[in-house]
Amino acid sequence: MQRSPASAVDIRNVVKRFGSFTALREVSFDIRDNEFFTLLGPSGCGKTTLLRMIAGFETVTEGAIFLYGEEIEKLPANKRPVNTVFQQYALFPHMSVTENVAFGMRMLRRPAEEIRQRSGQILELVQLSAFADRKPDQLSGGQQQRVALARALAPRPKVLLLDEPLSALDLKLRQAMRVELKQIQEETGITFVFVTHDQEEALTMSDRIAVMSAGELQQIGSASDIYERPRNRFVAGFIGETNLLPVTVEEAPINGVCSCRLASGVVIESNPAGRPGAGAKGHISIRPERLSLTAPAVDGLHGTIDRTVYMGTDTQYLLHLDDGAELTVRKQNTGGDAPGFAPGERARVEIDRGAARLLVD
Amino acid sequence: MASAARPDSGGAPASAGLSRERLWLLSPTLLMIGFFLVIPLCLIVVYSFLTPGTYGGVEWIGSTAAYVQFLFEEDFLSEELTFHSAYLEIYFGSFVQAVTATVACLILGFPTAYFIATRPPRQRTLWVFLVTIPYWVNLLIRTVSMLFIIRDEGPLNALLLEIGLIATPLRIAYTDFAIGLGLVYSYLPFMVLPIYAAIERFNFSLVEAAHDLYADRWTTLREVILPAVKPGVIAGSLLVFIPSLGSFIAPDLLGGGKQLMIGNLIALQFQGSRNWPFGAAAAVILLTIVLIVLMLFTRKQAANAGEAR
Numbered sequence: 098m099q100r101s102p103a104s105a106v107d108i109r110n111v112v113k114r115f116g117s118f119t120a121l122r123e124v125s126f127d128i129r130d131n132e133f134f135t136l137l138g139p140s141g142c143g144k145t146t147l148l149r150m151i152a153g154f155e156t157v158t159e160g161a162i163f164l165y166g167e168e169i170e171k172l173p174a175n176k177r178p179v180n181t182v183f184q185q186y187a188l189f190p191h192m193s194v195t196e197n198v199a200f201g202m203r204m205l206r207r208p209a210e211e212i213r214q215r216s217g218q219i220l221e222l223v224q225l226s227a228f229a230d231r232k233p234d235q236l237s238g239g240q241q242q243r244v245a246l247a248r249a250l251a252p253r254p255k256v257l258l259l260d261e262p263l264s265a266l267d268l269k270l271r272q273a274m275r276v277e278l279k280q281i282q283e284e285t286g287i288t289f290v291f292v293t294h295d296q297e298e299a300l301t302m303s304d305r306i307a308v309m310s311a312g313e314l315q316q317i318g319s320a321s322d323i324y325e326r327p328r329n330r331f332v333a334g335f336i337g338e339t340n341l342l343p344v345t346v347e348e349a350p351i352n353g354v355c356s357c358r359l360a361s362g363v364v365i366e367s368n369p370a371g372r373p374g375a376g377a378k379g380h381i382s383i384r385p386e387r388l389s390l391t392a393p394a395v396d397g398l399h400g401t402i403d404r405t406v407y408m409g410t411d412t413q414y415l416l417h418l419d420d421g422a423e424l425t426v427r428k429q430n431t432g433g434d435a436p437g438f439a440p441g442e443r444a445r446v447e448i449d450r451g452a453a454r455l456l457v458d
Numbered sequence: 459m460a461s462a463a464r465p466d467s468g469g470a471p472a473s474a475g476l477s478r479e480r481l482w483l484l485s486p487t488l489l490m491i492g493f494f495l496v497i498p499l500c501l502i503v504v505y506s507f508l509t510p511g512t513y514g515g516v517e518w519i520g521s522t523a524a525y526v527q528f529l530f531e532e533d534f535l536s537e538e539l540t541f542h543s544a545y546l547e548i549y550f551g552s553f554v555q556a557v558t559a560t561v562a563c564l565i566l567g568f569p570t571a572y573f574i575a576t577r578p579p580r581q582r583t584l585w586v587f588l589v590t591i592p593y594w595v596n597l598l599i600r601t602v603s604m605l606f607i608i609r610d611e612g613p614l615n616a617l618l619l620e621i622g623l624i625a626t627p628l629r630i631a632y633t634d635f636a637i638g639l640g641l642v643y644s645y646l647p648f649m650v651l652p653i654y655a656a657i658e659r660f661n662f663s664l665v666e667a668a669h670d671l672y673a674d675r676w677t678t679l680r681e682v683i684l685p686a687v688k689p690g691v692i693a694g695s696l697l698v699f700i701p702s703l704g705s706f707i708a709p710d711l712l713g714g715g716k717q718l719m720i721g722n723l724i725a726l727q728f729q730g731s732r733n734w735p736f737g738a739a740a741a742v743i744l745l746t747i748v749l750i751v752l753m754l755f756t757r758k759q760a761a762n763a764g765e766a767r
Contacts, residue, residue, distance in 0.1 A: 154666055174669040187667040191685040201671035252671065 104163070105130045105256055105288040106151060111160035113146050113312075120146045121312045123160070128256075128290060129305075130165075133282050135291045137299040138309035139335070145260060147309075148292045152258050153177050165255055175204075180249035181258040185265065186241050188233040194220070194244050195229045201252035215251055222281065223247045239270045246278075250285060257282075259291045263298065275301050296336045300324065308332050324384075328370050330456050333382040340385060340424050344455070346377040355455050357381065361420035363398050367453035379457040385427035387452035390414060390444040398446040400424060402438045414438060418446070499745075506738035514732040524739035545723070545740070549747070552719040555634065555709075556702035559641035560649075563698045564691065566642070567649035571690075574650075575657035586654065589647050601640055601711050605631055608639070608712075632714035640708030641698075648697035656690025657683075692755070700748055720744050 106128040113121040121143045128134045136144040149155040151162060153174030162170040169177050180201065188197050195216050202212045220226045223243040233241055242262060249257055259278075263271045279302045282289045293299055299306050300320045308315040308323060308331075316328040327333035330341060344357040347364060355369040357379070367381050393399060400416040407430075414426040424446065428437070438444050481488075506524050508516040526532075529546070530539040574585040592600060607614050608630040615627040630636055660683065668678040684691070706721035713719070718726075720740065727737025 152666075152670060154669075174666070175672045175674055179670075181667070181670045183663055183667060185661075185663060187661065187663040189664060189667070189682060200668075200673075204672035204677065248671070 104128065105132070105165060106290065107163035107166075108147070108151075109161045109163070111147070111150065111162065112158045113143070113150065113155065114158045119312055124309075124312075124314050125160075126307060126314060126317055128288060131286055131288055132304040133279065133289045133291065133302055135293060135299040135303040135306045136309060137293055137296060137306050137336075138315075140294055141311075142309040143312040144292045144294075144309050148181075148258050148260055148290060151256070151290065152179060152181050178254055179256045179258055180252060180254040181260060182242075182245045182249045182262045184261045186233075186245040186262075188241060188244055188248070190233055193230050193232060194225060194236070194247075197233070197244055198247045198251050200248065205252055219247045219251045222250070222284070238266055239274070242266060242274065246281070250281070250287065254287065256288045256290060259289060261293055262291075263293075264295070271298075278302060300336070308335065310335070325454070326368070326370070327382060327454060327456065330380060330382070330458075333454065333456060338385055338425065339382045340388070341380045341382055341456075342418075342422050342424075344379055344381050346373045346375055346379060346455070346457075348375045349373065357455060359398070359418075359420065360422070361398075361418060365398075365448065365453050367455035368451060369455040369457070371457060373455065373457045377457050379455055382454045382456055383448060383452050385413065385425040386411075386429075387449040388424070388426040389428065389447045389449075390426055390438055391447055392445065393443050394445050398448070399443060400446055402440050402442050402444060404440055405437070412437060416444070416446075502738045502741055506735055506742050508735050510733045510735050512732075514728075514734060516734050521735070524733075524735040525743075527736055528739060528743065548718050548723055549720060549743070551717075552703055552721075555637060555641065555719060556699050556705075558638055559645065559702045560695050560699045562638065562642045563646050563649040564695060567646055567694060568653055568691070571650045571653035571657055574654050575660070576662075582658070586651070589650050592643075593647065597644060597707055598711075600643070601707050604640060604643060605636075605711055608636060631712065632716060634713070634717055636712040637709045637717060637719070640712040641702045641705060644705070644708060645698040645702060648701075649694040652693040652697065653687060653690040656687035660686050692759075696752070696755070703748065704744055 104127040108124055108126050108128075111121055111124045112119070124143070124147065136147060138144045146155055150157055150170070151164075153169075153172060153176075157170040160170075161168055164177065164179065189200065192200070198216045198219060199212050202215060207215075217226070217229075220229055223246055225240060225243050225247065228236060228240060233244065236244065242265075245262065262278075263274050266274060275298060278289075278291075291299075291302065303320055305317060305319055306323050307317045310331050316323055316332045318326075323332060323336055327336065327339075333339045333341065342359055344359055344365070344367075346369075347356045347358055349355070350369050350372060353368055354366050355373065356364050356366050358364050365381060373379060390402075398418065400418040402414055402416045404415040406413040406415070409430070411427050411429045414428065415423070416426065417423050426446065505516055507520055507522060509519040509521045509523065511517050526539065529541060531542040532539055570589070574582055574589070577585060606612055609615075610627040610629065610631065612631075614630070615624075618624045618628065630639075664682050664686070665678055668682045673681065704721045704724075705719065706725055709717055709719040709722050710725075713722075724737050724740045724744070727733045727740065731737075
């Protein structure tokens with residue numbers, strides 16, 4: 098089969114079953130050359146299984162995996178030109194940092210001089226040159242993480258696989274490593290496939306994100322695609338916070354705008370996922386930061402404030418609408434100006450233009 | 459000012475108290491070792507430098523005759539000493555037997571331990587239990603049973619004759635092979651258990667990491683698994699080698715007492731030959747060899763560890 102060279106990894110109708118349990122159901126997508134690609138989903142969604150299938154640690158029940166046009170799903174792990182950064186790093190404890198980094202190149206029988214140079218160069222890239230002779234247990238968690246990264250990058254894999262590599266680090270370190278990982282990916286030009294359950298991690302680093310749930314691909318796209326134009330309720334709820342309100346479609350969308358009616362009778366303009374027909378049931382998803390509160394008026398969406406939560410950069414208003422639905426509104430704390438609303442007060446809820454996303458059930 | 463004059467006064471009593479407490483905790487073991495190991499050991503060393511009594515026991519006359527006897531033969535008439543190697547050969551033979559048994563235990567025990575350690579946790583307990591089952595039966599009874607199975611008219615030969623694999627009964631009992639068989643059977647669990655413990659602690663994601671970094675199975679075993687479980691292999695090997703070297707029951711029963719090993723040689727001096735000093739000297743020589751082997755081992759280990767740092 099001829100594959101376009103621009104696709105680094107091509108997952109074709111891949112199914113994985115463990116006994117009677119189906120971990121992946123017919124998943125298909127492309128990972129492009131030179132991109133930072135993230136598999137995102139809750140635990141048990143099949144993202145790690147998929148990564149381990151690309152690495153060669155799990156067999157493929159059905160379907161095919163191509164790596165730069167070459168079919169690889171039958172190859173053993175040690176014959177695949179991909180390397181993995183493991184969740185718990187899996188550094189060889191009896192080898193020094195340099196020996197760990199050189200291991201892959203040594204197995205590929207590269208000349209000693211090349212191994213020496215490349216090891217030095219890659220340790221410099223992850224800023225560990227000073228620790229070259231240490232053993233893994235003499236390093237901090239963050240340093241071990243860098244060794245794991247260096248070890249996987251050293252043999253110049255065609256694709257680098259990262260299995261929740263930051264999850265064992267504390268928050269500050271994790272945030273610093275995000276920036277660094279992205280930088281290293283850009284510097285080396287290697288395709289990264291990154292697995293995480295942390296949506297913030299996914300949003301900040303990825304060129305594209307594949308959201309998975311229950312063994313199925315839910316949506317694939319850039320961070321802003323997925324955040325602003327979720328395809329279904331799962332994606333809308335999993336990535337960031339959102340408000341979901343049940344609606345009925347008034348008429349089929351015209352020019353990408355679809356008016357729909359809330360239970361209270363208020364009509365809202367939304368941008369629909371797909372092409373729903375008139376009368377279809379669905380939900381609109383609106384991010385809390387795309388809502389604002391104003392003084393009550395004659396018409397529009399109204400609700401009563403239940404609670405206000407001060408969160409530093411912004412304040413969260415929890416309210417219930419007149420039809421009983423609950424809603425969260427976030428307002429940035431820009432300082433001094435508006436007095437805000439107190440619990441028990443009524444307010445009119447304004448929706449930013451284009452902020453309502455219609456998701457048909 | 460009084461406290462300044464003795465700067466250590468704060469710390470010293472505290473640490474002394476701690477070590478006194480430790481001594482109390484250790485005292486039962488220390489007493490045990492003192493009475494039943496150190497004192498008998500001293501007695502043996504002393505006896506090895508005495509003269510044999512006529513009906514066993516010793517005469518309190520100092521002599522190095524026992525050690526001389528180990529290497530030299532005294533001519534009856536001329537009292538000339540000539541070198542003879544019979545005892546050295548027994549030691550060498552025992553050494554070879556012990557090494558063979560250790561290697562055989564390693565070859566059998568490593569895959570067994572690996573198998574057990576890679577079972578689901580609940581099954582492991584059962585397998586470990588099965589490995590230890592033979593220890594519920596006395597070693598003597600187990601060895602005699604083995605002799606019964608391998609003797610010329612025993613079930614093993616009967617089976618082999620029945621299926622036509624052999625025409626005449628195999629001579630297994632009362633050979634070096636039988637002794638080896640007995641040693642392997644007796645000490646195999648001592649090899650399996652420490653290796654099992656080491657493999658169980660082994661982090662198997664390291665195997666995935668090695669495969670991921672282009673290592674094949676054999677290289678992974680050699681470069682990743684073995685270095686990690688080496689302490690278990692060494693412990694198991696010592697636990698098999700040392701008792702094998704001085705073993706008594708297996709060579710006595712399975713070897714028919716004809717193939718002398720160190721253990722039988724020593725026992726013989728205290729029983730039939732009634733030459734206690736020579737028996738004591740043989741024991742001291744064995745002990746010295748074992749200690750030297752152990753010391754070389756630990757020194758090499760320490761050197762390896764130092765090199766690794």
